[in-house]
Amino acid sequence: MSYIKFEKIVKKYGDNTVLRDVSLTVERGELVTLLGPSGCGKSTLLRCLAGLEQVSGGRIYVDGRDVTYTDPKDRQIGMVFQQYSLFPNMNxxxxxxxxxxxxxxxxEDIRGKVAKAVAxxxxxxxxxxxxxxxSGGQQQRVALARSIVTEPKVLLLDEPLSAIDAKLRKSLQKEIRRIQRDMGITTIFVTHDQDEAMVMSDVIxxxxAGRVEQSGSPIExxxxxxxxxxxxxxxxxxxxxxxxFASxxxxxxxxxxxxxxxxxxxxLSSEFAPVDGAYQFQGKIIDQTPRGNVLRYKIEAGGMEIVSDTLFRSRALFAKGDRVHITIMNRNCIRL
Known part of the structure; x- marks a missing residue:
């Protein structure tokens, strides 16, 4: 039996339907990410699980128990928000x-548990x-410690890293993942950042628009x-x-x-070399954008535009206006 189960969840605000028959499961000890653009319903589903929002339809189960209308304080769920909501008058x-x-x-028990969480x-x-x-990163750590110190059954993280700079964000991603694994705590993480979801998740x-478009492992x-x-x-x-594609x-x-x-x-190549099982054609570089260790080319071919990401190597650079030979393996063309 799944540890958390959302069954045909509907959430409406007046005439606005935010969640549309959402059904999904979370296994014990997993870190599952709800990914999507702003306004797609992912944070609303999290708040329904925490009991901060009442569903308009459907049921929610945690560890086999129906918690759909259970008081939030009785759900044994910890939550870290985008705004850390620390008490400013408390250390x-x-x-x-x-x-x-x-x-x-x-x-004495409080001191022991807090010391463990602080460490x-x-x-x-x-x-x-x-x-x-x-600092912002330290405040995020306090909010995380406050949520895990009570040893909740489930930890909910609602975009907790969105206000943190990129370098620290990557470090905290690793720390949250390590803590989650060490504790074995079932965790649901909300983000709009696909890279963050790929790094942290067991399942995405x-x-x-209020529905689950697709589910799977990061690689899938x-x-x-x-x-x-x-x-x-x-x-x-x-x-x-x-x-x-034909053009x-x-x-x-x-x-x-x-x-x-x-x-x-x-x-991309400057010279043509036949490859079995591939589509091969010519194009022209119309733009290029450095993206860290990757150089993104925009190419015109047959009246269409396509982008290519290549490692930033000086021996294989092309300039705007260059003609190039393009090779795409058949297996890498996915029919939708």
Whole structure:
């Protein structure tokens, strides 16, 4: 039996339907990501699980128990928001200890649990600091410690890293994943960042307009998109109609559909060399954009535009206006 189960969840605000018959499951100990653009319903589903929003239809189960209308305090769920919501008049120790005090736990037990949580998020020596004295990353760690110190059944993370700079964000992604694995805590993470979802998740559920568009492991989601939306949101695929694909490659498909091609599978060369099992044609470089260690080329071919990502190597650079030979393996052209 799945540890968390959403069954045909509907959520409406007046005439606006935010969640449309959402059904998905989470296994014990997994870190599952709800991924999608702003307004797609992912945070609303999280809040329904926490009991901060009432569903308009459907049921929610945690560890076999129906919690659809259970009071939030009785669900044993910890949550970290995008805004950390720390108590400004309490120091780090007091913020982390707050939930334990509400449970009327003995002070010695509180000290032991808080010390363990502080060590887990690497904040030793900051116990007496006030929130205003902490960096954004440190405040995020306090919020995380406050959520895990009560040993909840489920941890919910609602875009907790969105306000943090890129370098620290990558570090905290690793820390959250490590803590989640060490504790074995079932976790649901919400983000609109596909790279973040790929790095952190056991399973990704991609949301679109209040529905689950596609679900799978990060590798499955990246390499096997099932719809145009999935291909465009994860992997930045080139998406062409069968007619556009024929115009570009000179090869016709027997039926009308869309073709998705990942940029890194579009190979460029200055000279033609035949390759079995590939589409090969010519194009012209019309733009180039450095993206870290990758150079993204925009290419015109047969009146169509396609992008190619190549490693930034000086021996294989092309200039705007250069004619290039393009090779795409048949297996890398995914029919949608």
């Amino acid at each position: 780090v120790f007091e913020n982390i200890a707050f939930g334990l005090r509400m449970k009327k736990m003995h002070i 887990m998020v690497a904040l030793e020596g900051k116990e007496n600091a006030m929130p205003a004295q902490l 559920h991609l949301f679109n 989601m990246y390499t096997q998109p099932e719809t145009s939306f999935a291909a465009s949101f994860i992997g930045n695929y080139n998406i062409l109609s069968s007619a556009e 570009m490659t000179g090869r016709l498909y027997a039926e009308s559909h869309e073709v998705a091609i990942r940029p890194e599978t579009v190979e």
